[in-house]
Amino acid sequence: MSILPTSRRARSATGAGGAGGPAPMRLAPREGEVIDRKRSVEFRWNGTPYTGHPGDTIVSALAAAGERVFSRSYKYHRPRGVLTASYLDPGAMVQVGDEPNVRAAHRLVAAGMDVRSQNTWPSLRYDVKAVNGLVERFLATGFYYKTFIKPEPLWPLYEKVLRTFVHAGEIPPDSAPGCYDQRYAHPDVVVAGGGPAGMAAAVAAARAGATVMLVEEEHQLGGHLRFGGPAERARLRELAAAVAAQPGIEVLTDAVVEARYDDNWIPIVARSLPGIDERLIKARAGTLVVAPGLVERPYVFAGNDLPGVMLSTAARRLINLYAVRPGHRAVVLTANPEGDAAVADLESAGVEVAAVVDARRGETVTAAHGRHGVRAVELGDGRRVEADLLVTAVGWTAPTSLLNQSGDQPVYDPRAARFRPDPARMPDDVLAAGGIAGDGDLDQLVAHADAVGREAARRAGAAGGAGAGSAVAVPSLAVDEHPELFSAGTGGFVDLSEDVSAKDITTAVAEGYDSVELAKRYTTATMGPTQGKLETVNTVAILAAATGRSIAETGTTTWRPMYAPITLGALAGRPHQPVRYSPMQPWHERHGAVPLVAGQWIRPEHYGDPAAEVTAVRTGVGIIDVTPIGKLDLQGPDVAKLLELLYVNKWQKLGIGRVRYGVMCAEDGVVLDDGVTGRLGEQHYLMSTTSSGAATVWEWVENWLQTAHPDWRVHVTPVTTAYASINIAGPRSRDLLARLTTDVDLSAEAFGYMNVRTGTVAGIADCVLWRIGFTGELSYEIHVPASYGLHVWQRLLDAGADLGVRPFGVEAQRVLRLEKGHAIVGQDTDGLTQAFSAGVDELIKLDKPDFLGKPELVWQHQRGTHPRLVGLQPLDGSIVPPEASQILDRAGGIAGRVTSSRMSPTLGRAIGLAQLDPELAVVGTHVTVRLPDGSDVTAEVTERVHVDPQGERQRV
Amino acid sequence: MMLLPCPWCGPRHAGEFRFHGAAGTRPDPATTTPEQWRRYLYVHDNPRGWQTESWYHSAGCRRFLTVERNTLTHEVRSARDTQLDAAPNAAEDAR
Numbered sequence A: 001m002s003i004l005p006t007s008r009r010a011r012s013a014t015g016a017g018g019a020g021g022p023a024p025m026r027l028a029p030r031e032g033e034v035i036d037r038k039r040s041v042e043f044r045w046n047g048t049p050y051t052g053h054p055g056d057t058i059v060s061a062l063a064a065a066g067e068r069v070f071s072r073s074y075k076y077h078r079p080r081g082v083l084t085a086s087y088l089d090p091g092a093m094v095q096v097g098d099e100p101n102v103r104a105a106h107r108l109v110a111a112g113m114d115v116r117s118q119n120t121w122p123s124l125r126y127d128v129k130a131v132n133g134l135v136e137r138f139l140a141t142g143f144y145y146k147t148f149i150k151p152e153p154l155w156p157l158y159e160k161v162l163r164t165f166v167h168a169g170e171i172p173p174d175s176a177p178g179c180y181d182q183r184y185a186h187p188d189v190v191v192a193g194g195g196p197a198g199m200a201a202a203v204a205a206a207r208a209g210a211t212v213m214l215v216e217e218e219h220q221l222g223g224h225l226r227f228g229g230p231a232e233r234a235r236l237r238e239l240a241a242a243v244a245a246q247p248g249i250e251v252l253t254d255a256v257v258e259a260r261y262d263d264n265w266i267p268i269v270a271r272s273l274p275g276i277d278e279r280l281i282k283a284r285a286g287t288l289v290v291a292p293g294l295v296e297r298p299y300v301f302a303g304n305d306l307p308g309v310m311l312s313t314a315a316r317r318l319i320n321l322y323a324v325r326p327g328h329r330a331v332v333l334t335a336n337p338e339g340d341a342a343v344a345d346l347e348s349a350g351v352e353v354a355a356v357v358d359a360r361r362g363e364t365v366t367a368a369h370g371r372h373g374v375r376a377v378e379l380g381d382g383r384r385v386e387a388d389l390l391v392t393a394v395g396w397t398a399p400t401s402l403l404n405q406s407g408d409q410p411v412y413d414p415r416a417a418r419f420r421p422d423p424a425r426m427p428d429d430v431l432a433a434g435g436i437a438g439d440g441d442l443d444q445l446v447a448h449a450d451a452v453g454r455e456a457a458r459r460a461g462a463a464g465g466a467g468a469g470s471a472v473a474v475p476s477l478a479v480d481e482h483p484e485l486f487s488a489g490t491g492g493f494v495d496l497s498e499d500v501s502a503k504d505i506t507t508a509v510a511e512g513y514d515s516v517e518l519a520k521r522y523t524t525a526t527m528g529p530t531q532g533k534l535e536t537v538n539t540v541a542i543l544a545a546a547t548g549r550s551i552a553e554t555g556t557t558t559w560r561p562m563y564a565p566i567t568l569g570a571l572a573g574r575p576h577q578p579v580r581y582s583p584m585q586p587w588h589e590r591h592g593a594v595p596l597v598a599g600q601w602i603r604p605e606h607y608g609d610p611a612a613e614v615t616a617v618r619t620g621v622g623i624i625d626v627t628p629i630g631k632l633d634l635q636g637p638d639v640a641k642l643l644e645l646l647y648v649n650k651w652q653k654l655g656i657g658r659v660r661y662g663v664m665c666a667e668d669g670v671v672l673d674d675g676v677t678g679r680l681g682e683q684h685y686l687m688s689t690t691s692s693g694a695a696t697v698w699e700w701v702e703n704w705l706q707t708a709h710p711d712w713r714v715h716v717t718p719v720t721t722a723y724a725s726i727n728i729a730g731p732r733s734r735d736l737l738a739r740l741t742t743d744v745d746l747s748a749e750a751f752g753y754m755n756v757r758t759g760t761v762a763g764i765a766d767c768v769l770w771r772i773g774f775t776g777e778l779s780y781e782i783h784v785p786a787s788y789g790l791h792v793w794q795r796l797l798d799a800g801a802d803l804g805v806r807p808f809g810v811e812a813q814r815v816l817r818l819e820k821g822h823a824i825v826g827q828d829t830d831g832l833t834q835a836f837s838a839g840v841d842e843l844i845k846l847d848k849p850d851f852l853g854k855p856e857l858v859w860q861h862q863r864g865t866h867p868r869l870v871g872l873q874p875l876d877g878s879i880v881p882p883e884a885s886q887i888l889d890r891a892g893g894i895a896g897r898v899t900s901s902r903m904s905p906t907l908g909r910a911i912g913l914a915q916l917d918p919e920l921a922v923v924g925t926h927v928t929v930r931l932p933d934g935s936d937v938t939a940e941v942t943e944r945v946h947v948d949p950q951g952e953r954q955r956v
Numbered sequence B: 001m002m003l004l005p006c007p008w009c010g011p012r013h014a015g016e017f018r019f020h021g022a023a024g025t026r027p028d029p030a031t032t033t034p035e036q037w038r039r040y041l042y043v044h045d046n047p048r049g050w051q052t053e054s055w056y057h058s059a060g061c062r063r064f065l066t067v068e069r070n071t072l073t074h075e076v077r078s079a080r081d082t083q084l085d086a087a088p089n090a091a092e093d094a095r
């Protein structure tokens, strides 16, 4: 399928085109061209082979081959060609392989590239005029807000229709993942823009001792000097040599300074790097020099979007950089010396200049005519000139984004016909150089930039402290007069990316959207991929004219980050998520553990048969690696006071050698964490937290100590990974542990339930042994110096072989604790669960004078309307309602939800925990549980403890 | 992202810290009303200008800092160790 019927005919007429064929629009070699004629590059455009040279952009290679149309416009599917011949070119977005939205006037051709046009819907064979007629009815001004809104049930259909209007390419589902990375940098000075001013500023800053990042969007330094005349090229060689002579300058080409955040936090995206697609550099710079030059502004008139209408800088780029003749017969509308230079360049390229329309003398162009491209140009004096090229040079826009993001608010200067920065509002660490700062000849601009570079180095503290020495005297730049030329008043497009016409703006004003921010959103002008750099000032000018206000009164829209669209890949970078393993992880992996990602930790979920692991614990002995349990070592005379504040229960009377279970709430009464804390000595405690809550609790403890009770004497040391932790559970756990301990009396009388001892296990001293019971069985949790974790684990397995000891994983532990009705914070509670809904009523001591969250719990208790945590057993014990299944009240409303559910190997039936409204939370009540497939099952409310309600098994 | 001048670590990226909000006063739990308590929990001033805030240098010295910051300009007038400010001796012990 071809989108280019006319140019295809033209090509076959000259015999040019396919691979290796001559390029009819390629000029003889020119000084300053950036292509390597000695080599050729073959690529495909919509399936047809083409040839370019290294250094060509996709657009320059296609233009050399005679192509004029590179895309179809967004709404009306009008043919679009070269406008700027730069990164910004709105008519040159293409798909390259599986990469969408490639800027074809910027991306260099490469061998084998598969380039396709985007937005070719419905197809070019379809009569374009008919398509226009069809869509114009639907795509009125503000169509986003008017069309396709009602009736609502048709939205899925509308979405499909609207999708075909999205002027984006496609990412095939099977496209290969890209490689993106990130880097941090701390340069003294970042220079945004590698034209003459940026180069001069970088050299001056580096000479003053600064480290400099010089960032240029194009593939070479030089800015407009690259496509200038011999004098400009000579100057470019000098500046390039000066840059190269400074080792303190890091040059980044094909790179963009994307934004400026507080304190010069500057993201830079760099491309064309070996081995990766893109790199996001996060730079913290001392000073930022903004030197992006000026963007040439299009002129708005009827037919201004036709292929063949281009900016003077576009024509000069095609001719001088790529040796491409942009047309055969040209009309030039010029209002400035750059336009005049374009006339000379066109003539040197053999283009017949049929008319030069000098806007400085009041002459103008009113319309371009043609269907697939310019055929004739209508002048203000009524003349009609046959031409296939219309070059405009009507003025400049200062791309002030980075300055706006620095707090500056540019001011419209009618003399210069552009917005200019307000130096009074720039922060000290941001400076401007080059055309954005003012006008002048090259010597003046370079001298100004040189001073700016030296001052930037001084302010960055490159030599001595920041701001040392006296300020550099920066010469002021003049501002040249320029006629105000925005629109001929004959219609045309304001925004070629979004297909917004001048009429759309005036319609928006007529409908009441008369502020620039409203009109922008209503029409979507300036909201396309060029982000307003070409469109904003024309939009403002037309809006100003329609409202009778001045441009200065109308103001501009806000220029937000990013400066250029950024890929998600660059933002994501490479995944650098650290993971944590216990010292026993190698053993787990060797023994078939199925890994479970639990926060930062990788843990064994089970070793193949979780039900058998449960049974082993209930009947013999099992061991589980619980290293991720959070552990805080607390020492000092005021630890008991701290515990009393943190937990809902009482701690003042906890004796040495005792442990106690506690629940912590946040100040809103919501359960924050739970765990046991043991008293190892007079002023020495060990606190355990949930695995996922370890970091939160540590910060929580530090917060209350440092900010609320600075006089309390408590020293907090996180020891989570200083210990490897193993829980030994089951009726034979005492027998097993006794074989490995010599200095701790494990007898029930000497070491009772909820006690702590320190001693030697498997020859390793300084272990902490807790006798606690999450699983409901006789069990010991031992904390071993981490480097001996694997040793102790192995010794437990060896010593217990005849007892049938086996390892168990997190899944078996979950089942065991569910059989015992123990809640898990974050599973059986959520971010709204206050403590009286967590099944710990007997723990909450409202008679304590204070603890965190106490007032909320007092009120929760008084209201009494809160959900309760209850046990649940489906009447049909073979059905396990999935977690998060909803529980219905008698009217069919939601009365609660299943928070945990499993098949219990011990009971041979389904069991669960549920949050349930109080009126249903009565043991013996039957409730309806709705399963995810919509069917209902009946379940009975039970006590939370399903196995051994008296706790006899763990107190032996 | 702005830089915060940590008194222990020097100027550091704000991403290293956790913002704990404007420094507030906890009502007396013995006498507080629901209105006072919820105000303490949820209703905070959002001034345009200077504010005294609490920041925790979680990826640094792990100290809580009392920071005077201008919410409009992000200028930081002072950043002090909260505990050291209030109880110099206890803080010395703790470190």
Ligand SMILES: [Zn+2]
Pocket (backbone or CB within 6 Å): B006, B007, B008, B009, B010, B057, B060, B061, B062, B063
């Ligand atoms: Zn710090």
